[in-house]
Amino acid sequence: MPYTAPVSQIAATLQRIARLDELGATGAFPNFDAELVGPILDEANKLARDVLAPLNPIGHKHGARLTDGGVIAAPGFADAYRQFRDGGWMGLSFPEEYGGQGLPKVLALAVMEMVHGANMAFGLCPLLSFGTIEAILAHGTVEQKQMYLPKLISGEWTGAMNLTEPQAGSDVGALKTKAVPNGDGSYSITGQKIFITWGDHDMTENVVQLVLARLPDAPSGSRGISLFVAPKFLVNADGSLGARNAVRCIGLEHKMGIHASPTCVMEYAGAKGWLVGEPNRGLVAMFTMMNSARLNVGLEGVAVGEAALQAAVAYAGDRKQGSAPGVEGSAAIIRHPDIQRSLAGMAAAVQAARAICYACGSAADLAEHSADAAVREAAKLREDLLTPLAKAWSTDRAIDVTNTGVQVHGGMGFMAETAAAQFYLDARITPIYEGTNGIQAIDLVGRKLSMNNGAAMSALLSDIRATAREARATNELKFVTIADRLDGAAGALEEATAWMTATMKAARETALSGATSYLRLAGDTAGGWYLTRAALEARGNPDAAQTLALARFFADDTLSRAPGSVASIVSAAESLRDEGAALWSAS
């Protein structure tokens, strides 16, 4: 069974968690019309289901390939990209001034979930364009905006982010690529970049490279890097394409998954580029790209998890093994309790991760567009806090979910050509790129907890407590049980946060030793909170029972473990500091 977007769940999440109505009410989106959401999602589903999903196994099998003339996308991808572009999907959330449709970002996020769910390797191409557009929007000159944005927003060109070098991965400040002024306002860029996703391809006539490099005499480390734009083909004053720039893909990585997404080694041999933003302030511009990309990678986790869930449900419904009460003859394995437990766990995790990502996207929209400064500030804090959770928690769950998806398939799941296997392999990159999940955990405890003296986490906890009260006030047994679980988790998160905040000051390495398990607790709690919110909002609607079922199962299965995790977060971090290398040095 091919992927079909879960349109009604996505629409419900947009409404109940992303609160599209509030975004509409800001007045910042004059084109926004709640009536259009349904048709937009339906159209996007057609593209995802009918065009992109059938190409997914083809891309997995054939991959992209490098020729003397550059990278050739997997079979069918160029045509699919043309349909994506012609549908105007790239510009959904970008300013009308540059040809976009000026709709909320979170709506574009919903569309991208469908694209990634159908074909994650394909989805990476627009994902990189998003980051490129946002960086130029935020930091580009008027001229740069005029030159690049209309073509990027129409999808006529795509963008790529050139950050990593062999010695500079998580530590981007260690990069060595040089940019030397040519005297005419342009720079000559020389160096090698690796792991450049969709750094080259034949789906569009130009690729706009954003590249981090070091100016002559720049300070060392991350305060000495600058951002440049260097298109594959130089752009003439009239917008037509000029000479081929001296940047090319000289190698493709051979990866575990996302075979159709070309991961390029890019060589800059005196490529012509122009500074984007201030000299030596490339890190700021990089974070503009990165924050967008982090949320979008979290969303990939949701999307590939959803695809794995659908495949597992379909397989479990078809595959017959053993007997089950009330079934004559051989029963479909979906009748077996252990398989059901697997599917329920997958479904709850995917929906919780979806809610976290959409809430993060919605907060980003509000932070940018609300007319009320206090709302903007609160939304910014929420966005900042949720970004590492969206990225790391969602992608960790994607590993779990796609792993369980393989397991539901039994021996078939281990076959390389099975869809379940592809999801497992594709998903594996998501905890790694755009800042490993360890980096996200450090970001959470190192930056996000200390913003405004802890205001972001305090506000989240206070919202969670309010939802628990609201659930309790229904006086319905299921909601009251959920309220207990949610309060328990909030208490645990409060306690762990207090320890983490104090320990970050008193014994930073001890705190960092617990960062990943703290992030897990925070994500579990936030996920359970959003599922509860959705269940409360769903009351009286046709999907009320189902929405409540997910909240209840997640509360029983996952939130119930939260209080017991605090001791682990604290004491395992402490014993790690005490014992150190004795723990792993035997090997």
Next chain:
Amino acid sequence: MPYTAPVSQIAATLQRIARLDELGATGAFPNFDAELVGPILDEANKLARDVLAPLNPIGHKHGARLTDGGVIAAPGFADAYRQFRDGGWMGLSFPEEYGGQGLPKVLALAVMEMVHGANMAFGLCPLLSFGTIEAILAHGTVEQKQMYLPKLISGEWTGAMNLTEPQAGSDVGALKTKAVPNGDGSYSITGQKIFITWGDHDMTENVVQLVLARLPDAPSGSRGISLFVAPKFLVNADGSLGARNAVRCIGLEHKMGIHASPTCVMEYAGAKGWLVGEPNRGLVAMFTMMNSARLNVGLEGVAVGEAALQAAVAYAGDRKQGSAPGVEGSAAIIRHPDIQRSLAGMAAAVQAARAICYACGSAADLAEHSADAAVREAAKLREDLLTPLAKAWSTDRAIDVTNTGVQVHGGMGFMAETAAAQFYLDARITPIYEGTNGIQAIDLVGRKLSMNNGAAMSALLSDIRATAREARATNELKFVTIADRLDGAAGALEEATAWMTATMKAARETALSGATSYLRLAGDTAGGWYLTRAALEARGNPDAAQTLALARFFADDTLSRAPGSVASIVSAAESLRDEGAALWSAS
């Protein structure tokens, strides 16, 4: 850095957990000499490190291939197998009567850990021979034993287990392969088997197939299957090879991992075979093979986890990114607390899984060989209880551990040719084959908890409590803390066991809904117990601090979560039963 067997940790586990001294004292192993253990392990390490490990990436890249003449093993594998055979490694634990060395099984298990750690795809070939030998030893006729055992035990031939058919995986009773008597004591076997590991190859001149088939007029289901032996080449009375039998490999699966282990589609076109054991009692014989294979698959989980740990420690020591206190310039990532936490978690999980597997193997030896009937009975209960834990808990940890290993490697971990990636891909089969881990959980709660009215789990819990008392009695702070954690976990396991036992009778489907999470709790608790036992035994030895460190970290990190997991096991199972398909049907 290539794999090197952790000889001292393996030796310590043999001594402290498998209690080789007690096995020696049974008198059942006249060839056993404690002094020989060290040299045996050192020799096995040489084979693993110098011969098998260098072939592992080659096997991953090239795989086995099918030609008109049959399956050709990956480059170098036939020569490596010759060295394995010539070293006498196959016969270590088998009876001298058939050319074996009559040593404890658990010693062969230790050797096999090294083989799997160096090259899991290779190790699967002897793994299947083990099962074949044990089934023939237990159920074969005198003639069959004479004909097959010396050649299998010397390694001159290998064995394969032919169980699965397309419609008969976990539900082996659904198999359709037919065996029709020829009138001369032999049978004519017709049908197709899939997923047959090392079902054919060119490393030995013969392959002994054990194959499940159905006699004419056999009862339907699992009570109507019989076991047959059908060699690739028929064996003449003088032991020489005769005609080619009508069984051949007609296809190889294209898998996610273990590429060098040929996974065959075997066609039986009237192949000549002979009944092993009683007609229609094939299931009993199958379980002889399966129990051996289950423990060995658990051991694969340990082995590939150990290999992943070594690779991660080596990479983290080499790779420089970012700064660390006290390090000038760029620091190796092993200096970062979050990476340390990853390595510590890997090391503790691997050592706990090793202990569970070795304890299971040792219990099997005692159950077979102790002179004391009460000891045999208690050991048999322990073996039966530990088998599903050894298989499922160890292989679930292998997924976690190899996943973390990939993560420690960052972007490099996603590259298909990285060793970390190979371990992750190879490991993925282990929770699937020889009974999926879901089947193991059902076995645990369905069969193992009810044996002798719950005696197996009661005895385990009582042993755990005794160890907690012993740890407490040391009056040393670390041990006392561990004792608290261990008591907490034992209490949780007791409570969950009481619920599970009662619910298996009252509401079987509810109980089965919690089986997998119950198995997790049981494995965590048993693993923590063995680490504590090892730490107590290690006191006064040079590795005392390290052994205690692992026990402490595992207690703080994992055992501390056990009390909080009981509510999850119980209530998530109940909410799953209540909510059912509402949980996953939206997709």
